[in-house]
Amino acid sequence: MSRTGVFVCHCGSNIAGALDVERVAEAAGKLPGVRYAATYKYMCSEQGQQLVRDAIAEHGLDRIVIASCSPRMHENTFRKLLKDTPVNPYMLEIANIREQCAWVHTDREQATEKAIDLVRMAVAKVSKNKPLHSSFIPVHKKALVIGAGIAGIQAALDIADAGYEVTLLEKESSIGGHMVMLDKTFPTLDCSACISTPKMSEVAAHPNVTLMTGSTVESVGGYVGNFDVTIRQKAKYVNHDLCTGCGLCETKCPAKVTSEFNQQLCTRTAIFRPFPQAVPAKPVIDPDSCRKLSGKARCGVCQAVCPLGAIDFEDKDKLITDTYGAIVVATGYELVDWAPLYPEYGGGKYPDVITGLQYERLVNASGPTEGKILRPSDKSVPKEIVIVKCVGSRDKKKGRAYCSRACCMYSAKHAHQILDKIPDACVTVFYMDVRTPGKNYEEFYDRAREDGARYVRGRVAKIFRENGKLICRGEDTLLGRSVEVPADMVILETAMTPAPEIRELCARLSISTDEYGWVQEAHPKLRPVETQTAGVYLAGTCQGPKDIPDTVAQAGAAAAKVCILFSKNEIEGSPMISAVDENKCCGCSACVRVCPYRAVTLEEIDSREINGTVKRHVARVNAGLCQGCGACAAACRTGAIDLLGFTNAQILKEVDALCL
Amino acid sequence: MLRYAYYPGCSMDTTGVTYRMSIEYLARKIGLELMEIPDWNCCGASSAHAKGKWQALALPARNLAIAEKRLPGLDICVPCAACYARLLAATAAIRESDETRARIEEITGVTVKAGAEILTLMDVLGTDEGFAACAAAVERKLTGLKVACYYGCLTSRPRAITGVQNIESPELMEKIVSLSGVECVDWDFKTECCGGSHQVDAPAAARPLVERIFRNAKANGAQAIVTACPMCHLNLDMREEEINRKMGTAYDIPVYQFTQLLAVAMGASAKEVGLQKHFYPAFKRLDRTLRKAGTLQ
Ligand SMILES: Cc1cc2nc3c(=O)[nH]c(=O)nc-3n(C[C@H](O)[C@H](O)[C@H](O)COP(=O)(O)OP(=O)(O)OC[C@H]3O[C@@H](n4cnc5c(N)ncnc54)[C@H](O)[C@@H]3O)c2cc1C
Numbered sequence: 001m002s003r004t005g006v007f008v009c010h011c012g013s014n015i016a017g018a019l020d021v022e023r024v025a026e027a028a029g030k031l032p033g034v035r036y037a038a039t040y041k042y043m044c045s046e047q048g049q050q051l052v053r054d055a056i057a058e059h060g061l062d063r064i065v066i067a068s069c070s071p072r073m074h075e076n077t078f079r080k081l082l083k084d085t086p087v088n089p090y091m092l093e094i095a096n097i098r099e100q101c102a103w104v105h106t107d108r109e110q111a112t113e114k115a116i117d118l119v120r121m122a123v124a125k126v127s128k129n130k131p132l133h134s135s136f137i138p139v140h141k142k143a144l145v146i147g148a149g150i151a152g153i154q155a156a157l158d159i160a161d162a163g164y165e166v167t168l169l170e171k172e173s174s175i176g177g178h179m180v181m182l183d184k185t186f187p188t189l190d191c192s193a194c195i196s197t198p199k200m201s202e203v204a205a206h207p208n209v210t211l212m213t214g215s216t217v218e219s220v221g222g223y224v225g226n227f228d229v230t231i232r233q234k235a236k237y238v239n240h241d242l243c244t245g246c247g248l249c250e251t252k253c254p255a256k257v258t259s260e261f262n263q264q265l266c267t268r269t270a271i272f273r274p275f276p277q278a279v280p281a282k283p284v285i286d287p288d289s290c291r292k293l294s295g296k297a298r299c300g301v302c303q304a305v306c307p308l309g310a311i312d313f314e315d316k317d318k319l320i321t322d323t324y325g326a327i328v329v330a331t332g333y334e335l336v337d338w339a340p341l342y343p344e345y346g347g348g349k350y351p352d353v354i355t356g357l358q359y360e361r362l363v364n365a366s367g368p369t370e371g372k373i374l375r376p377s378d379k380s381v382p383k384e385i386v387i388v389k390c391v392g393s394r395d396k397k398k399g400r401a402y403c404s405r406a407c408c409m410y411s412a413k414h415a416h417q418i419l420d421k422i423p424d425a426c427v428t429v430f431y432m433d434v435r436t437p438g439k440n441y442e443e444f445y446d447r448a449r450e451d452g453a454r455y456v457r458g459r460v461a462k463i464f465r466e467n468g469k470l471i472c473r474g475e476d477t478l479l480g481r482s483v484e485v486p487a488d489m490v491i492l493e494t495a496m497t498p499a500p501e502i503r504e505l506c507a508r509l510s511i512s513t514d515e516y517g518w519v520q521e522a523h524p525k526l527r528p529v530e531t532q533t534a535g536v537y538l539a540g541t542c543q544g545p546k547d548i549p550d551t552v553a554q555a556g557a558a559a560a561k562v563c564i565l566f567s568k569n570e571i572e573g574s575p576m577i578s579a580v581d582e583n584k585c586c587g588c589s590a591c592v593r594v595c596p597y598r599a600v601t602l603e604e605i606d607s608r609e610i611n612g613t614v615k616r617h618v619a620r621v622n623a624g625l626c627q628g629c630g631a632c633a634a635a636c637r638t639g640a641i642d643l644l645g646f647t648n649a650q651i652l653k654e655v656d657a658l659c660l
Numbered sequence: 661m662l663r664y665a666y667y668p669g670c671s672m673d674t675t676g677v678t679y680r681m682s683i684e685y686l687a688r689k690i691g692l693e694l695m696e697i698p699d700w701n702c703c704g705a706s707s708a709h710a711k712g713k714w715q716a717l718a719l720p721a722r723n724l725a726i727a728e729k730r731l732p733g734l735d736i737c738v739p740c741a742a743c744y745a746r747l748l749a750a751t752a753a754i755r756e757s758d759e760t761r762a763r764i765e766e767i768t769g770v771t772v773k774a775g776a777e778i779l780t781l782m783d784v785l786g787t788d789e790g791f792a793a794c795a796a797a798v799e800r801k802l803t804g805l806k807v808a809c810y811y812g813c814l815t816s817r818p819r820a821i822t823g824v825q826n827i828e829s830p831e832l833m834e835k836i837v838s839l840s841g842v843e844c845v846d847w848d849f850k851t852e853c854c855g856g857s858h859q860v861d862a863p864a865a866a867r868p869l870v871e872r873i874f875r876n877a878k879a880n881g882a883q884a885i886v887t888a889c890p891m892c893h894l895n896l897d898m899r900e901e902e903i904n905r906k907m908g909t910a911y912d913i914p915v916y917q918f919t920q921l922l923a924v925a926m927g928a929s930a931k932e933v934g935l936q937k938h939f940y941p942a943f944k945r946l947d948r949t950l951r952k953a954g955t956l957q
Pocket residue numbers: 146147148149150151152169170171172175176177178179182184185186187215216217330331332333334335356357360406410413499501505539540541542546547548549551
C-alpha cells in the first residue's frame with residue numbers, strides 16, 4: 001500500500017478565496033493510500049517546503065501530491081525539494097487547482113467539488129508512479145554556426161572568445177553576408193564595410209574558429225551535446241594552401257558573368273573573389289562559368305599564369321563529418337524576386353528601376369561606379385528619384401503580409417545620401433507608414449525630411465515610361481487624389497524573404513519554419529533564440545526581418561545560450577521519455593513514423609520463442625533525442641511503447657478515479 | 661477546322677461596323693466559319709452588372725444556352741471585349757456552382773451547361789491553325805508603320821476568371837498583327853481602362869483616361885493604335901479630336917481594329933474595311949504606308 005502525502009496550497013487568497021481548501025484536505029485524507037493531508041498558505045515558500053520534509057520524516061511518506069498552481073510554475077521547485085529526501089523526485093504529482101479551478105470558477109461549492117476531483121485523480125495517478133532517474137549526456141564543447149553574415153560572425157566570435165571551439169560555415173566563397181554589400185548604415189551612417197570587415201578578419205584569424213566557406217550542411221544526426229554533422233565543402237579548384245591571393249588569374253580570365261555581389265550591375269570573372277576585401281582573400285573557380293570546367297573551351301589561362309601552380313582542375317567536393325555540442329542557425333535573408341510579382345512596375349524591363357540593394361552597390365565607393373550615383377541605362381546622374389517602400393511587403397496579394405522592418409529606415413538613408421551627393425536632386429518617397437521604433441531612428445527620419453525628401457503617403461500603382469522618364473503613378477492618400485511623379489531612376493525597397501533551401505536545412509535539424517520559411521523560435525517572447533530542438537539556436541534575420549543592431553544583439557544572445565550549455569560537462573536528460581517493452585512490440589513502426597524528433601528506430605533482436613531463437617524487429621528509443629512528447633505512445637497499437645511518468649497505467653488510474 | 665459559334669454583340673452593326681466588315685473580309689480569306697448564334701440577345705455589356713447580379717448573369721447565359729442547343733460542340737468566339745467578359749463571367753459562375761446554374765435556368769427558362777470555351781477573336785487567330793491561315797493569306801506588308809497594341813482592360817481581367825498571367829503586358833495581339841508587317845512598339849498602357857461607357861455618361865471625367873493612352877502611345881513612338889474591341893475603338897477614335905480641342909494636345913494617331921490591318925494586308929481596299937467611316941481620319945496613314953506595296957483603293 002502506498003503512503004501518500006497531500007498538501008493543499010491556499011496561494012494566499014488565490015485559491016483559498018475561491019474554494020474551501022480545508023474541505024479539500026479533509027476529503028483527500030480519506031482517499032485510499034493517503035497517510036497525511038494538510039493545507040498551507042504558500043506551499044512553495046521555504047516554510048511550506050519544510051512542511052513536506054517534516055511530514056515525510058514523521059509519516060514515512062513515499063509519494064507526494066501538491067494541490068496548487070500549474071505544474072509549469074512549481075513542479076521543478078518540488079522535485080528539487082524531494083532530491084534531499086528519501087522520496088524520488090518523480091514520485092510527485094501536481095493537482096492544478098489554481099489556473100484550472102480557482103481562477104476560472106465563481107461558484108465556491110462547485111469549485112471545491114472540482115478541486116477534490118482533481119486531487120483524487122492526482123492521488124490515483126501517483127499510486128502508479130515509479131521512481132525515475134535522470135540520465136546524463138556528455139557535452140561535446142564545439143559549436144557549429146551555419147551562415148556567416150554579421151549574425152553568424154558575431155555569434156562565432158562570442159563563443160570563441162568564451163574559449164570554445166567553433167566551426168563557421170558559409171555557403172558562398174566569402175563570409176560577410178549582406179552587411180558588407182551595404183554602403184553606410186543607419187542611423188549613425190558609419191561605413192558598413194569599415195565596421196564589418198575588421199570582424200571578418202578577426203573571426204578568420206581567431207585561434208578557436210575554423211572557417212569553412214563554400215560549404216553547406218549535408219546531414220545531421222545525434223542530439224543536444226552530440227550532433228553528428230556532415231558538411232559538404234564544394235570544390236574550389238584553387239589550392240588555398242598554395243595560393244597567395246595575388247589576383248593575377250582574375251585579371252587574365254576571359255570568362256565574364258554578372259557579379260552577384262554587385263547585384264548584376266557589373267561583371268566578374270569565372271575565377272574570382274566576390275569583392276576585394278573577401279575573407280578568405282583567395283579566389284575560387286565557379287565551374288558553371290569557367291570555360292574549361294563547363295567544357296566550352298580548353299582555356300586553362302589561370303593555370304598558365306598562376307606563379308604558384310595553385311590551380312587544381314581535378315578538385316572535388318569533400319564531405320567532412322564532425323561532432324558538435326550545439327548548432328547556431330544564422331542563414332539570413334534574401335530579397336524577394338520582385339520582377340514577376342510586379343508587372344505593373346515593368347516586371348524588370350526598365351533598367352533604371354532598381355532595388356535598394358543595387359542602390360547600395362551604386363553608392364558604394366568600391367562598387368561598380370566607384371560610389372557615383374549613375375543610373376544603369378545610360379550612366380547619367382539621375383536628378384529626379386522616386387523611392388518606393390514596402391515592395392513585396394505588407395501585401396497579402398503579393399504573398400507577404402509581414403513588414404520587412406529595416407526598409408523604412410534604409411529608405412530614409414537612401415533619400416539622405418542622394419540629397420547629399422546630388423545637390424539639385426529631387427527625392428520622392430512613396431510610403432504606407434513610416435516605422436521608426438529604434439534608438440535615434442525617428443530623429444534620422446526627421447533629418448531626411450529636413451534634407452528635402454518629399455514623402456507621399458500611398459502605394460505606387462504603376463510605373464511606365466514616357467519620353468525617357470519613368471512615370472510613377474500612385475495615390476496621395478492624404479490629399480485623396482492620384483499623382484504622377486516623373487523619375488530618372490526608381491528605387492524599390494523590396495521585401496526580405498528567408499534564405500533559399502532553408503526548409504531543407506530546418507528539416508535536417510528537426511526545427512520548424514513559419515508559413516513564409518522564417519525559422520520558428522521556441523517561444524516568441526520567452527525563448528526567442530532557442531528552437532524546439534534542444535541545442536539548436538537562432539541568430540539574425542533567419543528568424544525574421546530585422547536590422548543590424550537587432551541582429552547583433554540576437555547573435556550575442558544565441559552565443560550566450562551556447563556558452564551556458566558548454567559550461568557543463570554533461571547535461572541532465574529528462575527521465576520522462578519513452579520506453580519500449582520488447583515483448584509486446586510487434587515491430588510495426590507506427591511509432592517510428594509519428595515521432596517528430598526521429599527518436600525511434602527499428603532494431604533487429606534475437607528473440608527466444610517456443611520453437612527456438614528467431615530474429616525480429618523491435619522499436620528502440622534514443623534517450624538523447626526523445627523529448628517526451630508522447631506521440632509514439634498514442635500511436636502504438638500493442639501498448640508496447642510507454643511514456644515514463646505518463647504511462648498508460650497512470651493515465652487510466654486517473655480516468656478511473658474521475659469516472660468510476 | 662476553323663469553325664466557331666459566333667456572338668457578334670450589339671455594336672457590330674452600328675459603332676462597330678468597321679470591325680464587322682474587316683472580320684467578315686478576313687474570315688472569307690482564311691476560311692474561318694463564324695456561325696452566328698440564332699436569336700442572340702444583348703449580353704448586358706457594361707451596364708447590367710451595375711443593375712443586379714442575376715440580370716448580369718442571365719442575359720449572357722441565355723446566349724450560351726442557345727449556342728449549346730443549336731450549335732453543339734462549338735466553342736464560342738466573341739470579338740467584343742465587353743461581351744467576352746460577360747460571357748466568360750457567366751460561364752465561370754455556372755461552372756462553379758449548381759445553385760447558380762439552377763437559378764439562372766429558372767430565370768431564363770432554358771437549361772444551360774456552359775461547356776463551351778469562350779474565346780476572343782485574338783484567341784481564335786492565335787491558335788496554330790488560325791495563325792497559319794492568316795500568315796498564308798497575307799499578300800502585302802504594311803512595313804514601316806509603328807503601332808501600339810491596345811487590349812483594353814477586359815480581355816485580361818479579372819485574373820481569377822481569365823487566368824491570364826501577364827495582365828499588364830499581354831503579347832498575343834502583337835504576335836497576330838505583326839503578320840501584317842507593322843512594327844509593334846513596347847509601351848505601358850496596353851491594358852489600361854479607356855473609361856468604358858463612362859465616355860458617354862461622364863465624358864469630362866473619362867476624357868483624361870483616353871488622353872493618357874494616346875500620350876503613352878505617342879511617347880513610345882507609336883504612329884497608330886490598334887484595338888480589338890468595338891468599344892475601345894469607339895472611345896479612342898471618337899474622342900481624339902475632342903481631346904486635342906479641349907485639352908490642347910495635338911495627337912495625330914489613327915486608331916485601327918487589328919482585323920482592319922490584317923484585312924488590308926490580305927488585299928482589302930479602304931472601303932472594304934470601312935476606313936472612311938472612322939471619326940479620326942484613318943485613310944492617309946495607311947495609304948502612305950502601303951504606297952510601296954500596292955494601293956488602298
Ligand atoms: C538595401 C538594404 C539596406 C540595408 N541597410 C541597413 C542599414 O543601414 N542598417 C541596418 O541596421 N540594417 C540594414 N539592412 C539590414 C541588414 O542587411 C540585415 O539586418 C543584416 O545584414 C542581417 O544579417 P544576417 O547575418 O542575419 O543575414 P545575412 O547577411 O543574409 O547573412 C546570412 C549568411 O548566411 C549564408 N547562408 C545562407 N544559407 C546558408 C546555408 N544553407 N548554409 C551556409 N550558409 C548559408 C549566406 O550566404 C549569408 O552569408 C539593410 C538591408 C537591405 C536589403
